[in-house]
Amino acid sequence: MRVFVTGAAGFIGSGVVPELIRAGHTVTGLARSDANIETLTRMGASVMRGSLEDLDSLKRGAAEADGVIHLAFIHDFAKFAENGQIDKRAIEAMGETLSGTNKPLVVTSVVCLLTPGRLSPEDDIARVGEAIPRVSEHAAFAFATRGVRVSAVRLPQVHGADGKAGFVGYLHQIAQAKGVSAYIGDGSNRWAAAHRADVAPVYRLAMEKGEAGARYHAVGDEGVRLRDIAEMIGRQLNIPIVSIKPEQAPEHFGWLALFASGDAPSSSALTQQRLGWKPTNIGLIADISRPGYFS
Numbered sequence: 001m002r003v004f005v006t007g008a009a010g011f012i013g014s015g016v017v018p019e020l021i022r023a024g025h026t027v028t029g030l031a032r033s034d035a036n037i038e039t040l041t042r043m044g045a046s047v048m049r050g051s052l053e054d055l056d057s058l059k060r061g062a063a064e065a066d067g068v069i070h071l072a073f074i075h076d077f078a079k080f081a082e083n084g085q086i087d088k089r090a091i092e093a094m095g096e097t098l099s100g101t102n103k104p105l106v107v108t109s110v111v112c113l114l115t116p117g118r119l120s121p122e123d124d125i126a127r128v129g130e131a132i133p134r135v136s137e138h139a140a141f142a143f144a145t146r147g148v149r150v151s152a153v154r155l156p157q158v159h160g161a162d163g164k165a166g167f168v169g170y171l172h173q174i175a176q177a178k179g180v181s182a183y184i185g186d187g188s189n190r191w192a193a194a195h196r197a198d199v200a201p202v203y204r205l206a207m208e209k210g211e212a213g214a215r216y217h218a219v220g221d222e223g224v225r226l227r228d229i230a231e232m233i234g235r236q237l238n239i240p241i242v243s244i245k246p247e248q249a250p251e252h253f254g255w256l257a258l259f260a261s262g263d264a265p266s267s268s269a270l271t272q273q274r275l276g277w278k279p280t281n282i283g284l285i286a287d288i289s290r291p292g293y294f295s
Contacts, residue, residue, distance in 0.1 A: 002026045003207065004061040006052065006090070007071030008045060009036035011164045012108075012155070015200035016069060017043050023204055030061060030072065052086050055093040062097040067104040067207045070094065070136075077255045084133035091136060095143035095150070104149040106206045107140040111154045111192050111217060111266035112259060119222060122154075122215045122270040137215070144213040151210035153202050156219050156266060159287050160196030163294055167191070168284070170256050172233050172294045180242045181234035184249050187227025189263035194220040195281035205275040216271040220279035223265030232289050 003020055007013045008029025017040070020027050027045040031037045037047050050057025052072050062068050070091060074083040091107055098105055113127050113134065114120035126137045140150045157166030165172075168191075175181040202218040210216065234241035249257040272278055287293070 001066040001207075002028065002064065003067050003069060004028050004030070004048070004065035005045075005069045005071060006030045006058070006061075007073070009039040010071060011161065012158060012196065012199060013071045014039070014043070015160070015196040016071065016203045017045050019200035019204050021045070025204075028061060028065065030057065052090045055089065058090055058093045059097045062094040062105075065103070068094055068098065068106070069203050069207055070105065070107045071203075073108065073134075080255070081133040084135055088135050088139045091139040095140065095146070095148055098148045099143060100147035102147055102149055104151070104207045104210060105140060105143065106203055106210065107136045107150070107152050109137045109152045109154045109215075110134065111156050111219065112262055112264040114154075114264065114266065117263050118265070120264070120266045122217050122267075126154075141213055149210065149212045151206045151212070151214040151216060153206055153216050153218055154266070155199065156192035156194050156217075156221070157224075157284060158194055158196050158199055158218075159284050160281065162292065164196075165284070165288050165293075166193070167256060167259055168229055168288060169294065171229060171260070172237075174253060174256070175230075175233050175237055175239060178252065180240045181230045181237065182242050182244045182252055183226045183230040184244055184246055184261050187225055187230060187243065189226050189261065190223030190265040191226065191229070192219045192222055192264060192266040193224050193284035194218050194279060195283075195287065197281050198279040201277055202271065202275065205277055209275070211274075214274070216275060217266055217268040218271070219266050219268035220281065221283050222267055224284050226260065228285060232285055236289070236294070
């Protein structure tokens with residue numbers, strides 16, 4: 001298949017593109033910079049110059065492909081709502097192009113948008129609102145009844161390349177800046193996680209055989225306690241590990257407070273069953289505990 005991939009040169013994309021090529025697919029990656037073009041060329045992908053805000057390039061990429069994997073998102077959380085709308089318009093542009101073709105469109109969502117406080121399965125509906133303005137699933141699934149085989153891959157905290165580990169990297173940066181590694185309350189709230197090498201096949205399988213309207217969880221660790229993450233970071237940086245009160249979280253964590261206080265464990269049992277996939281790589285704590293991971 002000819003696959004058009006947005007975010008192809010990013011952290012997740014750098015795992016997904018080689019996975020697709022090894023499986024015999026031809027990849028065209030969207031690139032907004034010369035550095036991205038070089039990265040994609042090294043991986044063996046073709047390149048289309050453009051960005052998420054260049055809707056013409058997105059439409060052209062989708063029109064020329066047999067399937068689309070949408071990974072790109074502008075990760076500036078000071079402009080979360082604005083970037084959520086950019087993502088929505090990008091999905092709509094590609095969805096309109098694919099309407100009536102029955103071609104696959106795989107979009108990216110996150111497990112932390114699901115029901116807090118319990119192990120969330122794939123059939124849970126993503127929450128949206130002023131505090132959580134990422135609407136990728138809602139935008140994409142509108143095309144499931146319009147002749148597009150659309151599905152969503154929900155991501156946890158993804159690790160597997162030195163310096164990269166989802167929101168954990170931000171926790172590390174905050175701890176360095178503040179001189180303490182903090183968690184909220186008793187730190188028993190959990191984040192799901194997965195190794196990048198386990199995440200990449202989920203995207204490929206969703207594109208190859210995913211069902212219209214399906215949601216897939218690329219989850220390895222169902223729930224890692226925030227206290228365990230904070231303790232690991234504190235030991236690595238040789239700084240105090242402290243508990244802070246919920247009302248102190250916004251000042252300490254900034255925009256990350258919403259997520260640092262959230263309890264979002266998640267299951268991938270249905271994904272494993274439906275796609276014939278199984279996570280096999282090292283877990284979050286073991287991986288990022290390696291010396292120099294965040295150096």
